[in-house]
Amino acid sequence: MAVKVLILEDNPVARGFLCRVVKESFSDISSITEAGDLEAARRLLGHTAGGRPARADDPYQLILVDLELPDGSGLELLQELSQYPATRIVTTLYSDDEHLFPALQCGADGYLLKEDRFEVLVEELQKIVRGQPPLSPAIARRLLTHFRTADPQLPSASMAAPVNPPQPAPQPDYERLTPRESEVLTYLSKGFTIKEIASLMGIKWFTVNDHIKSIYKKLNVSSRAEAAVLASKQGLV
Missing domain, CATH: 3.40.50.2300 (Response regulator)
Incomplete structure (x- = not known):
């Protein structure tokens, strides 16, 4: 294509x-x-x-x-x-x-x-x-x-008022990953570049990029490192 x-x-x-x-x-x-x-x-x-x-x-x-x-x-x-x-x-x-x-x-x-x-x-x-x-x-x-200078008026952690312990966030629905997305995630976790993944899977690199966007959204992460760590912890790869 x-x-x-x-x-x-x-x-x-x-x-x-x-x-x-x-x-x-x-x-x-x-x-x-x-x-x-x-x-x-x-x-x-x-x-x-x-x-x-x-x-x-x-x-x-x-x-x-x-x-x-x-x-x-x-x-x-x-x-x-x-x-x-x-x-x-x-x-x-x-x-x-x-x-x-x-x-x-x-x-x-x-x-x-x-x-x-x-x-x-x-x-x-x-x-x-x-x-x-x-x-x-x-x-x-x-x-x-x-982002280094954002909200300079906010109190430091030691001065902040006590807050209730944070509740654990609901886990994403990992099962929603398609087989193709799981394959891309496996390669990402192993350190392959988008171009290398495209070559290994026989698809266009823009298609790989689309899969990665979908993976990030479904796993609620924003980087390759986060996706790799989460995938490892959850046994997805």
Whole structure:
């Protein structure tokens, strides 16, 4: 199956630049479609009257989304794509909190600045294959700073008022993992990269990436390490 990419960007020069970045990043990209505004992107995605993409037999696997568009905000499309089986990466000029955090809250899987060097953007996009979120260096530093300084007024653990002992969280329904997901989880636990797993299973790496997203959601984890530890403890691998 051909790996399809959709680039939503209103600036033709920037759109061409991003096309070159994508082609350089992945050897198995065979289809890149460009859209200059929200209306064009929605038409390509086959949106229904309710504003959601229609179920497609051959969906896009990677979607790059600009935030400032002639007919609206890329955040609208990110929200509409919440159930769409694609990796959604914001590509923008804005590095401020007012754009960054709403984009992440709307489901962006990565956040790249178009002002970064070509080589930097290629390197960041390639992180998708390794199961890592593509983040421009400035964005990664911004997130680190934000969480290091978040809620400075909160009392320290020694000063906090006593609280009731936490109740154990309900265990996830591990049986919901499909055989394919269990196979992917086994390889993840053994340290294989997404590209290596794809080769071993004879499937596209974007398909592996979709399986990993589903595994994380079902096991209520957010990283490869957490998934591997939980899988080991529960005897899933």
